[in-house]
Amino acid sequence: MARCIENNTIEIIPYECPPLQNITCTNGKKPVLVYDEYYCCQYYTCDCVCEGWGDPHYITFDGLYYSYQGNCTYVLMKEILPIHNLEIYIDNVFCDPTEDVSCPRSITVSYVSQVITLINHNLIGAAQLEALKNGESLNLPYSQQGVKIMNSGINLILEIPRLKVVVTFGITGFSVTLPFQYFGKNTQGHCGTCNNNQADDCMLPGGKLVESCAVMADYWPVEDLYQPNCPTPPALPTSAPEPxxxxxxxxxxxxxxxxxxxxxxxxxxxxxxxxxxxxxxxxxxxxxxxxxxxxxxxxxxxxxxQAGVCIYWRNHTTLCTGECPLGKVYKPCGPAEQPTCQDDPSGPTMNYTTEGCFCPDGMKLFNQESGICVEKCGCLDPEGIPREFNERFEYKCQDCICEESTKTVTCKPKVCPPPSATTDCSAPGFVLVNQTSPSDPCCSTYVCQCQPNTCPVTNMNCPIGYKPVVSVPDGKCCAEHTCEPKRVCVHRETEYQPGSSVPVIACQDCTCANQIDPKSGLLKIICVFQQCKEHCELGYGYVESDSDECCGKCVQKHCVVNINGTKHLLTVKTWSPSENKCEHYTCVKNGETLTASRSQTVCPPFQESNCQPETIQTAANGCCKICVEKEKGCKLMSMTTHITFNGCQSSQEVDMPYCEGSCNTYTMYSEAAAAMEHSCSCCKEINFSNRTVDLVCLNGDTVPYTYMYVEQCGCTKTDCTTARHHVRRKRSFTLL
Missing domain, CATH: 1.10.8 (Helicase, Ruva Protein; domain 3)
Structure with missing residues (x-):
């Protein structure tokens, strides 16, 4: 160790480094060996790593865990003494529709004059990560003014190489790694104090300590563009037990x-x-x-x-699978700054491991900007496709080569052979034109091109039964017209559809058949002799025609009566069904038409109590009952019936009183005459009047008829006639 004394005199003093002492990091990280301020002796320190994830949960620089649900922008890390001018902010927002839990939306790093925000635009679902500098979007990778930003596909990684600061941010949360060498004992905020002591991590602005970091976190809000109205708690916190x-x-x-x-x-x-x-x-x-x-x-x-243990864990879950774009593969551990063809072996690299999307084994990025993985380094063509050195290729009608000397692509216009003009284009509609060669789109050639507007004009009329067809044969340009037979029959310039009748020969049925005439191509007309219908309905008889008609016809011979669904032929003039002799049917001829007329016999009132025993019998007409009455005096009887005259009949039954009963008629011996004396009297009308009723005829005419209306009956003398067999006749009445 050197010491300056005076007069430019330097004294060398031996300096003995203290022995290395192992320490334990409260954040669970491995201690690191660093030099002291004189860069002479080494000692162990604990680098500071702050992590946040979920909704969100924090682990401070010193390893203290807490959860905080604030919905604001906060100071995540700030220097107590501004030595390196580094500040980091976290923006938390509510991210669950059912509970007030928050998630990290963005992290902002302020370093010297740069303000960079790492933001996730989609907190629910696939992450939409973006890096912003002073509010402007950055193209990644980014490396300027001492800051590098990379995108691993899952996380954004920001590094300040000079300070060995690494900040990561993604859909899962964030991490901030600070070396103790530069930031030890000089941090404050949500991430704590970075001094390997958890006791002072929950520190308020100004240095006051509280027991709960979740309470402390409320006191570090900052003004932010996204959340400008984040209030500071008005009073100092009180100690409250955490749940x-x-x-x-x-x-x-x-x-x-x-x-x-x-x-x-x-x-x-x-x-x-x-x-x-x-x-x-x-x-x-x-x-x-x-x-x-x-x-x-x-x-x-x-x-x-970061501790050196790589774990493949995503394939053990169903909701946390890692997906990568085409051409890249997911790896749980890989270099944040991926190797490229343009790496400088002597330059610094980001020594940070992260999960993300990487090039497959044996490949590397062509460069950081392209994101394209290549097996061999070379050039990128104008479309961004990697090319090997000395590889020749064609691009937009240019002959290009990837030159190894310059590591760039150079191109020259392609040289084409002169087009040949020996093609014969004499066929109608063809024109010789110069166009792009089908074998080489960069060169041109002469070809015979069909231009239908140059074809001669042709008109064609087809005969009846045929239709014009326009087609262009293979190898030709102009259309050719032909007449094609329709699926019809033709007779006397008229078309007939299949199955329809064709009037060809009298007394023959001719039909347009679904058979093709091989000679004309039209459908055939097939004729057969008419089969006369000689079987006639009941009541009709077949009569041969005496004219030019092919067949006779059925002529009405008898009347037919339909009773309860059974038809009966009237072969006699009047007929009654066996089951009802009171009903009478008469066949009436009106012109050429025979019509059955129905009438009903109305029997006089009959009471068995007025009959003498064993005298009841059916009258000769089979309709009414008769007997010898106990009392048969002449009296007025009532009756209603239809009136029929000359085929005309009343529309309703009319009231028709009549006289009936016995009078004093006898034959006895006369002594005076010495012979049988006959005395006869008849029960007949005494008083009557004339009444008129309308009869409706078969042709629809209405005819008035007058009849006698009996008002009083009595016995009157009459001549006795020779006795004859008594036959009860059908009761009649007089029409006037």
Whole structure:
């Protein structure tokens, strides 16, 4: 050790370094060996690592764990004495729809004159990470003014090489690594004091200590563009007991237990999983999104990676899988600054391990800007495709080469052979044109090109039954017209569709068949002799035609009566069905038409009590019952019936009184005459009047008819006639 005395005299004093003493880092990290201020002796110190994840959970520089749900922008780390002009802020926002739990949205690093923000625009789902400098988006990787920023695909990594400061930020949270050599005992904020002593981590602005870091965190708000209205608590905090920690996950399918299984067992001796397990259990119970549990596992795995233990853990979960873009693979541990073809072996590199998307084994990035993985280093062509040294290729009609000497691509216009003009284009419609060669799009050639607008005009009319067809044969340009037969029959310049009747020959049925005539190509007309329908309906007879008609016709011969669905032929003038002799059907001829007329016999009132025993019988007409009555005096009887005359009939039954009964008629011996004396009297009308009713005829005419209406009956003398066989006749009435 040298000491300046006076008069430019330097005294050399032996300096004996104290013996190295092993220390224990309260944050669980491995002690590091550093030089003292004279760069002479070495001693052990504990570098400071502050971590935050989930909703969120903090581990201070000295390893103290706490959770804080503030919804504001806070001082994460700030120098007590501004030696290096470094400040780091964290912006927390509420991120769960059901509970007031917050998540880190961005982290801001203020270093000298630069203000850089690492932000995640999507807190629920796939991360959308971006780096901003003074509010402007940065193209990564970034390296200016002593600050480097890289993107691993999962995390953004910011490094200040001169101070050995590393800040990471991603969907899982953040980490801040500060060397004790530059920042020991000179930090304050949410991350604590960086002095290997947890007792003073919960320090308020001004140096006052409180028991709870969650209470302390309220007192470090800062004004921020995103959250300008973050109030400071008005009074000093009071000591309040923290709620007891949750000891087990609240969800049965929680991933938290993986932290204590054999999956992470290799890391347990180096980094304790307890704080990360506590944070995971808290998230399991208070955050509805189950993927937030991934943040605890990822943060612990990142801490293990910094301790030198790399753990492949994502493939043991279903919600925390790592996805990478095409051409890259996921690795849990890899260099934050990935190797490239343009690396300077003598230049500084970021000595930090992170998980992310890396080039496959045996490949490296062409450069940091392209993000393209290559097996061999060379050049990038204008489209960003890697090319090997001395590789020749074509680009936009230029012959290019990747020159090893300059490591750049040089291009020259492609030289094409002169086009040949010997092609014959004499066929109609073809024109000789100069166009791009089909074998080489960079060169031109003469070809015969079809231009239909140069074809001659042709018109074509087709005969009946044919349609014009326009087609361009193979190898030709102009259309050719032909007449194609339709699927129709043709007779006397008229088209007929398949299945339709064609009037060709009398007394023959001709049809357009679905058969093609091989000669004309049209459909055939097939004719057969007409089959006359000689079987006629009931009541009709077939009569041969005496004219030029092909067939006879069915002529009505008899009337037909339909009774209860059964047809009966009237072969006699009047007919009654066997089951109802009171009903009568008469066949009436009106011109050429025979019509069946129906009438009904109305029997007089009949009471068996007025009959003499064993005298009841059916009248000769088979309709009415008759008997010898006990009392058969002449009297007026009532009756209603239809009136029929010359084929005309009343539309309704009319009231038709009549006289019936016995009068004093006898034959007895007369002594005076000495012979049989006959006395006859008839039961007939005494008083009557004339009434008129309308009859409806078969042709629809209405005809008035007048009949006698009996008003009183009585017995009147009449001549006795010779006795004859008594036949009961159908009751009749007189029309006037």
């Amino acid at each position: 007891p920690p949750t000891l087990a996950p609240c969800k049965p399918d929680s991933m938290c237990d993986l932290l204590k299984t054999s999956l992470f067992a290799e890391c347990h001796p180096f980094v304790s999983p307890e704080n990360f397990y506590r944070g995971c259990v808290f998230d399991s119970c208070h955050v509805s999104n189950p993927t937030v549990e991934c943040t605890s596992l990822q943060t612990y795995a990142a801490a293990c990676a």
